[in-house]
Amino acid sequence: MTFDVLISALWVVLQPQVLIVVLLASVYGLFIGAIPGLSATMATALLIPLTFYMDPVPAIAAIVATTAMAITAGDIPGALLRIPGTPASAAYVEEAYALNMKGKAQLAMGLGIVFSAAGGLFGALVLLVSAPLLARASLNFSSFEFFWLALLGLLTSALVSTNAPARGLFSLCLGLLISTVGLDVTSGQPRFTFGVIDLYGGVSFIPTMIGMFAFAELLRGLSSAASVPPVPAKESVFSNSFAGVWGAFRRYPWSFLRGSTLGSSIGALPGVGGDLAAWIAYGMSRRFSKTPEKFGTGHEEGLIEASSSNNAGLSSAWVPALVFGIPGDAVTAIAIGVLFMKGLNPGPKLFVENPTMLTAVILTFALANLFLIPIGFLAIKGARYVLAVPRGLIVPTILVFCVVGSFAINNTVFDIAIMLVAGLVAYLMEANRFPIAPVILGLVLGPVLERNFIMSMQIADGNLLGFFSRPVAAGLGILVCAIIVIPILRSLATRLRRPLS
Amino acid sequence: MKAFKAALAASAIFVGTLGSVGHAFAEWPERAVTVIVPWSAGGGTDATARAVAQELEERFGQPFNVVNRTGGGGLVGHITIANSGPDGYTLGVITIETTMFEAQGLPGASPEAFTLLGRFNADAIGINVRADAPYGTAKELVEAVKANPGQLKASGANRGGLSHLAWAGLLNRLEIDPQAAPWVASDGSAPAMQQLAANAIEVVSTSPAEAQSLVDAGEAKTLLLMADERSALYPDIPTVSEALGVAWSPLPFRGLAGPAGLPEEVVTKVSAALAEITKDEEFIALMKSRGFSVAYQDAETFTKTVMRSRDDLVSAMQAVGLAK
Numbered sequence: 001m002t003f004d005v006l007i008s009a010l011w012v013v014l015q016p017q018v019l020i021v022v023l024l025a026s027v028y029g030l031f032i033g034a035i036p037g038l039s040a041t042m043a044t045a046l047l048i049p050l051t052f053y054m055d056p057v058p059a060i061a062a063i064v065a066t067t068a069m070a071i072t073a074g075d076i077p078g079a080l081l082r083i084p085g086t087p088a089s090a091a092y093v094e095e096a097y098a099l100n101m102k103g104k105a106q107l108a109m110g111l112g113i114v115f116s117a118a119g120g121l122f123g124a125l126v127l128l129v130s131a132p133l134l135a136r137a138s139l140n141f142s143s144f145e146f147f148w149l150a151l152l153g154l155l156t157s158a159l160v161s162t163n164a165p166a167r168g169l170f171s172l173c174l175g176l177l178i179s180t181v182g183l184d185v186t187s188g189q190p191r192f193t194f195g196v197i198d199l200y201g202g203v204s205f206i207p208t209m210i211g212m213f214a215f216a217e218l219l220r221g222l223s224s225a226a227s228v229p230p231v232p233a234k235e236s237v238f239s240n241s242f243a244g245v246w247g248a249f250r251r252y253p254w255s256f257l258r259g260s261t262l263g264s265s266i267g268a269l270p271g272v273g274g275d276l277a278a279w280i281a282y283g284m285s286r287r288f289s290k291t292p293e294k295f296g297t298g299h300e301e302g303l304i305e306a307s308s309s310n311n312a313g314l315s316s317a318w319v320p321a322l323v324f325g326i327p328g329d330a331v332t333a334i335a336i337g338v339l340f341m342k343g344l345n346p347g348p349k350l351f352v353e354n355p356t357m358l359t360a361v362i363l364t365f366a367l368a369n370l371f372l373i374p375i376g377f378l379a380i381k382g383a384r385y386v387l388a389v390p391r392g393l394i395v396p397t398i399l400v401f402c403v404v405g406s407f408a409i410n411n412t413v414f415d416i417a418i419m420l421v422a423g424l425v426a427y428l429m430e431a432n433r434f435p436i437a438p439v440i441l442g443l444v445l446g447p448v449l450e451r452n453f454i455m456s457m458q459i460a461d462g463n464l465l466g467f468f469s470r471p472v473a474a475g476l477g478i479l480v481c482a483i484i485v486i487p488i489l490r491s492l493a494t495r496l497r498r499p500l501s
Numbered sequence: 502m503k504a505f506k507a508a509l510a511a512s513a514i515f516v517g518t519l520g521s522v523g524h525a526f527a528e529w530p531e532r533a534v535t536v537i538v539p540w541s542a543g544g545g546t547d548a549t550a551r552a553v554a555q556e557l558e559e560r561f562g563q564p565f566n567v568v569n570r571t572g573g574g575g576l577v578g579h580i581t582i583a584n585s586g587p588d589g590y591t592l593g594v595i596t597i598e599t600t601m602f603e604a605q606g607l608p609g610a611s612p613e614a615f616t617l618l619g620r621f622n623a624d625a626i627g628i629n630v631r632a633d634a635p636y637g638t639a640k641e642l643v644e645a646v647k648a649n650p651g652q653l654k655a656s657g658a659n660r661g662g663l664s665h666l667a668w669a670g671l672l673n674r675l676e677i678d679p680q681a682a683p684w685v686a687s688d689g690s691a692p693a694m695q696q697l698a699a700n701a702i703e704v705v706s707t708s709p710a711e712a713q714s715l716v717d718a719g720e721a722k723t724l725l726l727m728a729d730e731r732s733a734l735y736p737d738i739p740t741v742s743e744a745l746g747v748a749w750s751p752l753p754f755r756g757l758a759g760p761a762g763l764p765e766e767v768v769t770k771v772s773a774a775l776a777e778i779t780k781d782e783e784f785i786a787l788m789k790s791r792g793f794s795v796a797y798q799d800a801e802t803f804t805k806t807v808m809r810s811r812d813d814l815v816s817a818m819q820a821v822g823l824a825k
Contacts, residue, residue, distance in 0.1 A: 042566075045564065045566050045567070046564055046566075048555060048558070048564075049555075049559070052555075139695065139698040139699060139720065140698075140700075141695070141699055142696050142699035142700070142701030143696060143701060144701065145699075182572060182573075183572050183573030183576055183577050184573065186659070186660060186686045197580065197584050200572075200573070200580050200581070201570050201572060201577045201578075201581060202572065202577075270543075270691070270695060323718070324698075324714050324715060324718055324720075325713075325714030325715075326543055326694070326714065327542055327543040327691075329542060330542045330569060332542075332543075333542035333543050333547060333548075333551065334551065337551045337552065337555070340787060340790055340791055341555070341787055343790075345791075346714070347714045348717060348718045348719070349717060451687075451688065455686065455687060455696070456701075458683065458684075458685040458686065459654050459685055459701055461651070461683075
């Protein structure tokens with residue numbers, strides 16, 4: 001890409017039409033994203049008819065801005081009400097909520113928005129500089145590498161969950177077990193469905209997630225053990241929504257860099273990237289932290305790392321889509337359709353034949369993430385009032401959102417039942433100090449793990465050493481084994497050194 | 502009491518907008534329609550379904566939301582379509598696998614479970630290998646399979662799906678044991694192409710359209726097309742009889758369907774719209790640009806095609822040991 005291309009692409013992007021579209025799409029994404037259960041995919045799908053009437057660049061800009069804002073805005077109900085917006089944000093929702101319980105709701109939201117935007121900008125930069133390179137690298141990942149990555153993601157739950165690893169492991173296994181419900185991918189045979197047709201497709205995770213976090217929180221609110229986040233003191237309209245964010249960045253600059261880098265690289269892997277990145281980032285943050293004991297009590301470090309990786313991954317998820325026409329998720333699949341319709345057929349040819357347009361598309365990522373900051377600033381101002389709303393009003397409202405959100409994912413009443421049951425289970429689990437986040441992780445990664453395990457086994461003719469037969473897979477495999485084995489050896493060593501009492 | 506009535510009215514409105522009641526009086530569609538795709542995002546069924554959904558959306562002025570319900574080799578999605586309420590607000594795209602489930606001992610998604618609305622696409626399956634593979638022609642690939650039984654792995658979809666049957670049937674016609682190039686079950690063609698590019702497997706059996714972007718990128722090449730004649734869209738790809746001297750053309754289809762017992766109004770409207778869409782210049786150009794053919798059949802002809810495919814395929818499945 002030459003400088004001329006960049007300038008002409010900037011010229012395409014900095015048109016009033018594009019700027020207005022990005023602004024409107026961001027506001028729209030904010031509203032969809034901030035309503036628990038309404039997903040970024042849904043927001044994008046509803047946008048498609050409007051893109052018919054737009055030029056290619058504003059059309060893509062609208063999709064990018066909507067998803068970026070919707071996913072970032074999902075952190076607002078996460079911090080305020082403990083309702084995660086996406087499977088990725090479930091990784092750090094407890095941390096954000098803990099900050100809120102300390103009376104720092106505004107800081108929790110500020111961190112989420114600023115570092116999402118910064119991570120997104122980082123991702124856009126990576127996309128601009130190294131899209132073809134990154135895409136080629138991502139094409140080298142087969143089921144063997146995906147298997148190890150999924151396992152690595154699962155291991156982070158040991159780090160994410162509380163100081164009781166055994167309980168964390170239990171929750172994780174519960175999640176994995178739930179993920180096996182439904183038709184088996186390989187043979188098509190039903191498992192644990194008890195003849196219920198609605199279970200053939202498995203237990204969908206959005207209703208489960210809403211139930212386990214939000215509905216369980218409502219149940220706790222009704223019980224005697226209720227604890228309510230403190231109402232923030234009234235501040236003037238001119239107060240700074242982002243107060244304390246800069247200080248947090250100065251304290252943990254590495255968290256931001258690590259999170260963004262991780263997000264941009266894992267995000268480029270089609271299919272699994274987006275959901276995995278935030279979990280691994282959060283786990284890594286705790287592993288490398290100087291104060292790991294503060295995690296889970298409302299600590300900024302993990303929040304910074306996970307939210308920057310979340311949005312960085314969002315940008316790089318477009319890498320395989322733009323370069324090879326391989327979409328990693330529903331949003332990029334929709335966007336590829338729009339690109340084709342506008343005659344911008346994704347693929348390596350696009351990079352040669354129409355670099356200006358391509359660069360312009362990538363620049364809209366940067367633009368959308370820049371818009372996150374002012375809109376997020378205002379959103380936080382408004383969102384703070386949510387905490388001042390009387391409990392009697394907010395509880396039924398959340399309940400309505402829980403029901404609508406669960407229903408809306410697949411348009412089935414059955415999912416509402418799943419949400420309610422999941423909520424009850426989560427309430428009982430938390431009353432007995434079992435963590436919830438690992439359940440969601442197991443549920444999201446279980447199918448990825450299983451599918452890639454089976455595929456790999458079929459390729460390797462059932463030989464387990466096949467998982468170490470490819471260089472990258474071997475590297476990842478050794479890393480995963482080290483993470484499992486080293487703590488065991490270390491604890492054995494300390495036990496041997498210490499005389500038995 | 503007044504408050505109770507108001508609450509009742511409010512909840513009635515709420516339920517009404519969610520949509521399980523109240524559609525009987527107005528014209529279909531008065532709210533969003535869900536279009537279920539039984540295959541993963543990014544595959545050919547997904548891409549064509551999204552193209553059709555966009556056209557339907559333009560014609561009916563309501564969103565047609567594409568939802569991917571994957572798993573079980575398309576069975577989950579097919580069953581979901583078949584089991585949804587026949588109110589016209591859940592439609593789906595069914596693929597040739599619907600004719601094969603029952604023979605595999607998987608009930609609940611056979612053609613009788615659907616109201617067939619029309620076919621919009623039928624693309625023959627091709628054999629794709631990595632661009633840097635040592636075999637340049639289908640003949641050389643077959644020699645390689647014979648020389649190293651069990652070494653070369655093939656994928657493209659689930660075990661027992663049409664892609665699998667196409668590959669196993671091809672080997673069967675060539676009098677090679679299908680186990681000489683074992684099948685690796687995947688969720689669809691997109692993950693299989695990823696596996697091919699990553700050098701984990703050697704053969705992907707899928708339509709040339711689904712391999713197109715990686716072929717353009719110089720990562721893959723298509724060796725043959727399992728059809729009786731060359732495709733107008735891919736005139737350079739030899740047919741199976743040209744390349745290997747055997748006849749084998751299992752032609753898949755992609756069609757719109759709903760659960761059995763769909764209201765007459767919906768059937769008429771959607772079928773008419775589909776006929777119109779498949780004649781639309783813009784739609785044809787869009788499908789062509791992505792390498793997909795447009796092959797319309799009305800509900801009646803489509804039903805015949807489906808039933809005939811079932812008869813043909815079940816015997817082919819028995820030949821390669823895929824039917825119970």
